[in-house]
Amino acid sequence: MSDDRTPSPAATALDMSSTGSPKDQRQGTQGHPRERFFYSTYGFSLVSHIPLPELVAIAPCDHPDIEIIAGHVDDTLAGGRQVNRWLQMADDQCQMWIEGIANYRVEQGQRIVIDRRVNESIASAASPADIRVYLLGSALGVLAYQRxxxxxxxxxxxxxxxxxxxxxxPSGAGKSTLGVWLNTRRGWPQVTDDVAVVKPEDSQPFLYAGPRKIKLWKETLEALQIDMSGAQRDLSRVDKFHIPVPGSSEVPPLAPLKHLVVLERGDGSRSRLTEVFGDEAVILLLDTLYRSEFGREFMAPEQIVQACEKLAMTMHVYCFCRPWSLEDMDNHLAPILKKAELG
Known part of the structure; x- marks a missing residue:
């Protein structure tokens, strides 16, 4: 669900009435007004006015948790404050304007409105895939914090x-690479990539998977001999691609997260796995939060810290230093493989 490009504001946006001229119309997000698509992600059900192929489709339900619609979003969020040039916040709402892509309003942890406004020719309109990057990234991240x-x-x-x-x-630390290597070389099922959710109210730290895609650099795809059919190029990095998670048509089995490994670059030729406890583990969990600046807008700081303290007591947290290479990965990952085999 991550989108790493820093957005900037649109200078001007034309109204997108469906009766307007072709130049004015919403591009890439407007499904048929009678169409509804039902999905599961992050532990909730949702109904969307637009297709979201990165999510797991489910049977229609009467009371989905989340609604995603293509509609109109005002340039100014009523009762909100301007956080920066592209972000506005209110007590239970958030609005993001991503230049050349769309305007997103996230409401009360229940609804996301997507407003695709074009101020250039139709040819310059963002693709539906680009629009979904921010919907499934920042917008759903905000919604999780609102809940x-x-x-x-x-x-x-x-x-x-x-x-x-x-x-x-941090970005580039190799979290996706290690996960995919364990999947393709060791047969460990891939559960989720980029973002997943835990719910503090759960008795155990159950992990709710996000969109069923993986982000990998081209050199990693080639080194691991992964088929690039259907790969989508990343918006901000020309040599990074999004590919479907194996078994992406099914919701992963719900299970608690037992081990969190924080990756660090090693200086030598040997890997080192060190378990941490107490305040150090809590700090590492706080650093693991996706776009924590959004979290501080909708959750009190002490609420976030208490949730991370609870998580730290229910899982193992490690620091892992390893050589920065895909070569000899069996030896590099030996400390993790040995501990995983012990269960």
């Missing part, structure tokens, strides 16, 4: 023992 949930910036796989292992770290 009091914690979105985590991770890649998660399931070890042979059945326990979930998640990898996190």
């Amino acid at each position: 009091g949930w914690l979105p985590l910036h991770i890649n998660a796989v399931q070890a042979p023992s059945g326990e979930l292992w998640a990898f996190t770290g």
